[in-house]
Amino acid sequence: MAASSVPAAASTALHIGGSESSSKEFTIKEKGLEKVEVVEESQAGASNLDEDFPDGGLRAWLVVVGAMCNTFATFGYVNSWGVFQAYYQSSVLNNSPPSDIAWIGSVQYSLVFFPSIFVGRLFDIGYFRSVLITSTVTLVVATFLIPYCTQYWHFLLCQGFGVGLPCGCIFGPTAAATAHWFKKKRGLAMGCLAVGSSLGGTILPIATKNLLPKVGFKWTMRILGFILLAVLCAANILMKRRLAPRKAPGGMFNWKAFKYAPYTLYCLSAFVTFQGVYSFLTYVAVSASEIGIPEDFAFYFVAFVNASSLFGRYCAGSIADRFGPMNVMIPFTSAAGILTYAWPFAQSKGSLIAVTLLYGYVL
Numbered sequence: 001m002a003a004s005s006v007p008a009a010a011s012t013a014l015h016i017g018g019s020e021s022s023s024k025e026f027t028i029k030e031k032g033l034e035k036v037e038v039v040e041e042s043q044a045g046a047s048n049l050d051e052d053f054p055d056g057g058l059r060a061w062l063v064v065v066g067a068m069c070n071t072f073a074t075f076g077y078v079n080s081w082g083v084f085q086a087y088y089q090s091s092v093l094n095n096s097p098p099s100d101i102a103w104i105g106s107v108q109y110s111l112v113f114f115p116s117i118f119v120g121r122l123f124d125i126g127y128f129r130s131v132l133i134t135s136t137v138t139l140v141v142a143t144f145l146i147p148y149c150t151q152y153w154h155f156l157l158c159q160g161f162g163v164g165l166p167c168g169c170i171f172g173p174t175a176a177a178t179a180h181w182f183k184k185k186r187g188l189a190m191g192c193l194a195v196g197s198s199l200g201g202t203i204l205p206i207a208t209k210n211l212l213p214k215v216g217f218k219w220t221m222r223i224l225g226f227i228l229l230a231v232l233c234a235a236n237i238l239m240k241r242r243l244a245p246r247k248a249p250g251g252m253f254n255w256k257a258f259k260y261a262p263y264t265l266y267c268l269s270a271f272v273t274f275q276g277v278y279s280f281l282t283y284v285a286v287s288a289s290e291i292g293i294p295e296d297f298a299f300y301f302v303a304f305v306n307a308s309s310l311f312g313r314y315c316a317g318s319i320a321d322r323f324g325p326m327n328v329m330i331p332f333t334s335a336a337g338i339l340t341y342a343w344p345f346a347q348s349k350g351s352l353i354a355v356t357l358l359y360g361y362v363l
Helices: 002-015 019-052 058-073 081-090 098-113 116-124 129-148 152-179 186-238 255-259 261-276 279-290 300-323 325-345 349-362
Strands: none
Touching (some): 058 152, 058 186, 081 098, 081 186, 081 300, 098 152, 098 279, 116 129, 116 152, 129 152, 152 186, 186 300, 255 261, 279 300, 300 325, 325 349
């Protein structure tokens, strides 16, 4: 409507001026028609692009299963750090301050996201399978090396950098490849992807807790290594990109993207959010012990928060397709902030369980 009204008004004004104006009238009308045609073509192209996404089908959902396997082995593994924090404080690293031990987990969490800056660009230009296989091997090898660590810097190197870096190199392309297959149901697909980390964050801490007294630390880590190997092999088989590689403008890091204010604001807000959102998982088991909850039960708080997040992430992904991602993220993030402030006031077993379950749901 707007594309045709401006040329129409201009042609009316020019028609009063005579024959020269008439030629101009014809030109402007033609330009107006061209503009309308361009708009119609672009709208048709956008419609075809939307229809081009499978948004379901066996192959698309197999990719989601593969993505869940990847998040199980990456975020699920990293989200289990609270169990290792408590164990290291009471045994192998009991001479190190808790804040120093927490640096191992902090490095893990930071490296789950940081490599995406570069790995995402590599994915755009076609490097997917090679990155996935290399990172799988690195993660499994690092896990098998952890039981041979004897000093603090050994753990920082193997479990901090050796686990965190390949986790980040796996997670970034996993989310991008999943988005290739879904448009209208992308929120649901991403919710299912996040469920994988909830399953990993529930199963792996419980397995670790029960294996430690039975088989010892070394064999516990070896068993975890074999679990990661099996899950990541399945992911390597199932994961597949759909769209062809494309030439990405701006080199390995496109600073011009930050000229778009909404995108820059979103990146800054996400940066600030992730500065504190995982503190709860790091210290909840320790805080449970501090208020007198038996250590055997305190271990399970990490599993509680991850099990609760399974339902929250699936629900959030489902409703995001209907109400929009930001309309879901903002209230959930706000609730996580409020619960973080409520956490120190949970001084009993029941109240801490309640805060833990609520926090997991909005995480």
